[in-house]
Amino acid sequence: MRRTWQTAQVSAARPETADARTIRLRFPEPVTGTAGQHVDLRLTAEDGYQAVRSYSVAAWVPPYELEVTVEELDDGEVSPFLVGVLAVGDDLEVRGPVGGWFTWTPDNGGPLQLIAGGSGVVPLMAMLRSHSESRSAVPARLLYSVRSPASMFYGGELAVIGQENSQVRLDIAYSREAPEGATAGRLTHEAVTASCFPPEDAPAIYICGSTGFVEAVSSWLVEDGHEPARIRTERYGG
Amino acid sequence: MATPTSGFTGRRQNRGANLPPGQYLTDSFPVMSAGPTPHVLLRDWSFQIAAGPGRTHRWSWEELQALPQEDVTTDIHCVTHWSKFGTTWRGVTLDTLFEDVESDAEYTMVHSYGGYTTNVPLDDLLDGKAWLVHEFDGEPLPSAHGGPARLLVPHLYFWKSAKWVSGIRMMDQDLPGFWETNGYNMYGDPWREERYW
Amino acid sequence: MDSTQEYSPDQEHVDGNALAGALDQFVADLTSADCMCAGCGTSGPLAAALLYRQAPGMVLRCPSCTAVLLCLTDQGDRQILTVDGVRRLVISTP
CATH class of the missing domain: 2.40.30.10 (Translation factors)
Incomplete structure (x- = not known):
């Protein structure tokens, strides 16, 4: 550094x-x-x-x-x-x-749970890329909340990782406008719970997005029984 | 000194004769905050001037409203480089509040709900230079901008115009408040660009 | 500081200069340090505290009681850090 x-x-x-x-x-x-x-x-x-x-x-x-x-x-x-x-x-x-807090390396183990709101996907994409490049055997999931298909970052690369890497599961949630076959709507507690590793798997959780997004999602996860110390958050500012 | 970034101007394209050095003009009203916004109920609100032991003057919200009110139109200058022209406020001049205050102290510390402090010489609060304001632009002052009431000392950088003001304590010597402790000027005259120590 | 330095009875203290190496660890990544709030005693990583920066300086507050932990002001050629609200910092080295 x-x-x-x-x-x-x-x-x-x-x-x-x-x-x-x-x-x-x-x-x-x-x-x-x-x-x-x-x-x-x-x-x-x-x-x-x-x-x-x-x-x-x-x-x-x-x-x-x-x-x-x-x-x-x-x-x-x-x-x-x-x-x-x-x-x-x-x-x-x-x-x-x-920065040494909101970071992940393959040595950190997992399971690795990434939750992104909008452009909050950027540091989580770096983690997912690090996971893929190291051919990590750690199970990883990304829940990515976007406004519409057109506002999604790294769409092509995410699709490839999702298809080719059996350790990685991708869930895209569309809040305003969804592609065919999906529905749009505000991200709900139920949807987050359904996408996440359960608390008994003790995932390392990284959440990045707006302040409102980060606070809503992290409080849901704590309610679900995830250990607060295993949840790391990053609010992006202006 | 860093080399300029090609093509970068920042937001300060607007220049004008009434702008202090290093300032740019904005039409918006940026919300500056160094902490959570305190929410004070009007029935719990009070403002006090502490001139010494047993010499504390205190006003409730109703008592403040019963005092003579003034409308003020003024330019304001924030030390983070933005200035805003022609802002309109309504409130009580500090001359009125200090009318019955007996003190030889020449300095004051302004205190706010939430713990913020800033120091201002007494002379800069008197003679029509400062107000306790509770309306902005014809509306009750929003909490984001310091409501229920804030200090308005527009001839100094705006950090001196404490939001959520709760009182003023008289001091015999000039002691630093929050930003003054953290690198900002004890006085803060925008025309002399007194930003830092 | 040289830990093999011999104990000398008439040397109660040395110059603070000898701290340079030991303190250097605190520079690596302070945001990972575990910080105890002097106000309420709650501990947690600085990285998880509340940073307010729409202000003349950057103000870090305790996520538990919102007291000011530290404040950092940039004067351009001088950086000013006050840490009144920090009782203790713990750096863990892997």
Whole structure:
């Protein structure tokens, strides 16, 4: 981990949805870290004004690169720039990767229960990728709540992991608009209970989403009998 | 000094003659909060000025409403770089509240429900420079913006205008409040850009 | 600090400088540290406390009693950390 700011270059970028973009950053020296960590990005205007924001690492691309996925927030100051203006070849100041709490490595064991609300899927995708790449024998499940099929991140890759990796189960919950064969509606306690490993399996649970999402889901899981100490949460802010 | 990020301007495109240095203009009213919003029932609410032992002046909500009210239109400047022009408030000038307060102390500590504190020299609270306000934009002041009542000291950075204000304690010497302890200026004049120590 | 250093009866203390190595562990990832609130005595990882940052600085509060644990302010060339609300930090090394 680097404790100081260093300059990374945008080496690739691709749209993830209509208002989200995955940005690949190339570091001047090898960069390593753990799934679930984040990086701080610092932007500086001509007059010296600075803004710092944290973004979860979505993917590690060793040895020099990692990817973050940024969703454009209405009235955001930094995300509209990162999604709409930043170009391949531009430099960004980066601190990290940092964070040691909301992280998972194959050595942590499992079962691994991931629950994502919207763009909260980003750090959980890093965990799922780490799980797949290490060919972990740990059973893993991802419950991913999205507004509509069009607002889903990493759709193609998730479908492949779901089909090819028998250790992984994917449940997608659509809150506003569902594809054919599925129904849309608010995520319910029942749906979360049905998707999760039962408390007797003592899963390691990671929940990431808006404050409301995280608080609702974690309180349901505690009600279901999951040990609060096995539930780790990350609320994404603006 | 970091190199500028190509194409990044931040939100501060709006500049104007009435803007203190380093500020940008916003039409919105950002909600700043360093903790949970305290919810105080009006029947439990009170405001007090503590001038010394046995010299505490106290007002209930009804007593505050019975005092002469003023309408104030003013620009406000937050130390996090946003300014907002022409905000409208209604409340009681602190000159009225300090009318019967006897004290030689030159400094004050402003206290809030929820534990927040900020220090302001007494002179900056008097002579029509500060109000205890309970309406914003013609409506009761929302709790997110400091309701039931907040301090309004618009000639200083807005962290001095304590939300959810509960009282003022007179001090013989200038002691730091919450943000002043954590790196922010003891006085906080936006025109002299007194942000930090 | 050098633990093999010989005990010397007339040396009650050394310079704080000798703490550098021991304290370095606290820098690695403080958010994983188990923190005891000085107000209510509840313990938990800093990473699970409540961070308020729509403010002039970043304020971390106890999830149990909401008292301020610590506050971090960025002056650009100076970082100011106050930790009035922290009674104890525990770092576990694997």
